[in-house]
Amino acid sequence: MKTLGLNLDPTLALPIYRQLYERFREAIARGTLRPGERVPPVRGLASELGVARGTVELAYQLLTSEGYLQARGPAGTVVSPQLAERAATPAQRPASVAEQVHPGLIAHGPQIRPFQLGLPALDAFPRALWARLAARRLRQLSPAxxxxxxxxxxxxxxxxxxxxxxxxxxxxxxxxxxxxxxxxxxxxxxxxxxxxxxxxxxxxxxxxxxxxxxxxxxxxxxxxxxxxxxxxxxxxxxxxxxxxxxxxxxxxxxxxxxxxxxxxxxxxxxxxxxxxxxxxxxxxxxxxxxxxxxxxxxxxxxxxxxxxxxxxxxxxxxxxxxxxxxxxxxxxxxxxxxxxxxxxxxxxxxxxxxxxxxxxxxxGHFARHLKRTRSLYAARRQLLRSALEEQLGDRLKFADLPGGLHLIGRVDGDDRAIAQRAHANGLGLQALNAWCVEARHEPALMLSFTNVVDEEMATRLAERVAKVMERP
Ligand SMILES: Cc1ncc(COP(=O)(O)O)c(C=O)c1O
The missing domain is CATH 3.40.640.10 (Type I PLP-dependent aspartate aminotransferase-like (Major domain))
Structure with a gap:
């Protein structure tokens, strides 16, 4: 069975079944999985990924209900052959409108990648409190x-x-x-x-x-x-x-x-x-x-x-x-x-x-949340920076920014090419020069730290960045 590079990340707010669903959809759209091709059996994939069978089943059900997969009983589950007429080879696949407008820059929709710019810490939002306030408002709703x-x-x-x-x-x-x-x-x-x-x-x-x-x-x-x-x-x-x-x-x-x-x-x-x-x-x-x-x-x-x-x-x-x-x-x-x-x-x-x-x-919850997230971000910023410095030494030279939600690290070589490789490996970091129109900057990478939750995650992600940067 082919390796799909599923790259699931349990620390993300997006549930695992949804991450699986997205990965399969991407693989089908890219042609990595072709119409008629068998997908891994539920049990095997669940044990390979270390997730519950129900999680894989849920993702497959969703993909089936949307016409991406077809269940064939004992013969297993395949990518819908009907997609054949519509499938394009990767080279022919036209860029989506979003890609044409912001080539690879801005995330649309719910897909979340490590280092993705512009996102706050999705695990830090006080959901229970918000739910309580929203429920109270809902109950109090007048006809007006x-x-x-x-x-x-x-x-x-x-x-x-x-x-x-x-x-x-x-x-x-x-x-x-x-x-x-x-x-x-x-x-x-x-x-x-x-x-x-x-x-x-x-x-x-x-x-x-x-x-x-x-x-x-x-x-x-x-x-x-x-x-x-x-x-x-x-x-x-x-x-x-x-x-x-x-x-x-x-x-x-x-x-x-x-x-x-x-x-x-x-x-x-x-x-x-x-x-x-x-x-x-x-x-x-x-x-x-x-x-x-x-x-x-x-x-x-x-x-x-x-x-x-x-x-x-x-x-x-x-x-x-x-x-x-x-x-x-x-x-x-x-x-x-x-x-x-x-x-x-x-x-x-x-x-x-x-x-x-x-x-x-x-x-007063806004002020409290702001105070809490300010110190959380200061800590996460340091965590990621230390992990990257440990993995990459001076191959990433960080600017000392007083604020913001991302790190900027100067690199040698083509920052756009590095970012492209990173995207292909599921990382959402960005090249500074990709945000330029006429200007040219010293090549640099931009990495959001807001959703880097602990040292282990920081180290794991830093290793992935190092791998991406090793390739010529
Ligand atoms: C420069 C800049 N302005 C504004 C926004 C916020 O956009 P919105 O309020 O539409 O989410 C962002 C989000 O990433 C941004 O980077």
Whole structure:
């Protein structure tokens, strides 16, 4: 029976049967398992993998019900022969839309790989507490709570966020300026619908978050990639190349992905430019909560005297991404326009989830969870770094970043090629140069540490990285 390289990982939040299901689906899609081919018997596979028979049975049932497998009684289970007409050889297989848009960069859907960027610790979220709060909300739901939600957001949550931003990020705003949206992605979408005109130029960071630039490109923007150095976005390059841009999309607190902060002189230059040009700054403050040394920097928005900054925050990093909740703070002058946009284009976010989140906030759980995860991440970061240093010595030279959710290690050679090999081996690490458009960086790998739960796991993963890097 052929080796499928199943690579199951019991420490992940995704149940084992689901991981098995995904691996088989991938193997079928890639052509590693061909139509008509027999798959391993349940008992044999279960004992090979050291899992219960029921786990394998469950995965097979799911695959059968979706038409990937066919049970043939005593003759065993095979990959559905009907897939033959549709099967493509690996070379012919067209890239999925997601792959075409973000080649191998951003995970879509529930598949989770070790080192995958952008995920919080999925084991650390207080599920029982959340379930209790959600159940209480569900029980208390009034008839009005069953009607349509306010597209601008649950009013008490808007208020709680305005209060939080005042204390934590130095942002003074009225709750009416705070809009609840489907995370950062949703906020950017609403900004584009409200303020972006076809062909508007947008400064964006290079390297930078691929989803952000793709969304703006798809909305009709003309992108102007600007390099990033140790002081963050090179604002002076923007002034030279496209002073007439209408937007600048930036991650000033911890530049994504390099982790550097935008220096104060550059912050002021950016704000001056926006005020003079009548342009907009989109501040993506996606993970500034996580800083392990020094103090969190105030948001750029806190310096915005002219009302040019559209500030966005997300709960994807502190809580969990499938929650799909975030917020957008707009200047006072823009509130009416955004209310019209939300009423027109947004169907609102789940009232139940917003109300649960609001309780989580006002009852102090958010602050406690943040405190807990800050020290958890500081520890996991060190754990992974030590394990990698032990395995790889100076073949990975780490940048000393003050915060964030991933490590960046410089490598010799082609970081993209290493990352590609890592992906083929089931690892989700990324190449810094894969996040670049025009800029070229010293080759480096980016590895998230948030889901590295203990020393044993760190060592095991570091060994896998070392193996991937050994190959020429
Ligand atoms: C730079 C940046 N901004 C925003 C986000 C959050 O996106 P969302 O709130 O849509 O989950 C991420 C997530 O990885 C990110 O890396």
């Amino acid at each position: 709570g069953l009607a349509y939600p306010d597209p601008c957001g649950h009013a008490p949550l808007r208020q709680a966020i305005a209060g939080y931003l005042g204390v934590s990020r130095g942002i003074t705003c009225d709750p009416a300026q705070v809009f609840i949206c489907a995370s950062y992605q949703g906020a950017l979408d609403m900004i584009s619908r409200t303020l972006l005109r076809l062909g508007d130029k947008v400064w964006h960071e290079d390297p930078g978050y691929p989803r952000s630039r793709e969304l703006m490109r798809a909305a009709g923007a003309k992108l102007v990639p600007l390099p990033v150095d140790a002081d963050g976005l090179r604002v002076m390059d923007g002034l030279e190349r496209a002073a007439d841009a209408r937007f600048a999309a930036v991650t000033p607190s911890q530049q994504s992905p390099t982790g550097v902060a935008l220096s104060l002189p550059r912050r002021l230059a950016l704000l001056d430019w926006a005020a003079d040009a009548g342009s907009w700054i989109i501040e993506d403050d996606y993970d500034s909560e996580y800083r392990y040394s020094g103090f969190p920097l105030p948001a750029l928005k806190s310096l915005d005297r002219q009302g040019r900054v559209l500030y966005t925050g997300t709960f994807s990093k502190v809580l969990f991404p499938s929650l799909r909740l975030g917020y957008l703070v707009v200047p006072e002058s823009q509130v009416d326009g955004f209310v019209r946009s939300f009423q027109t284009f947004s169907s609102g976010c789940s009232e139940l989830l917003q109300a649960t989140l609001c309780d989580f906030f006002v009852e």
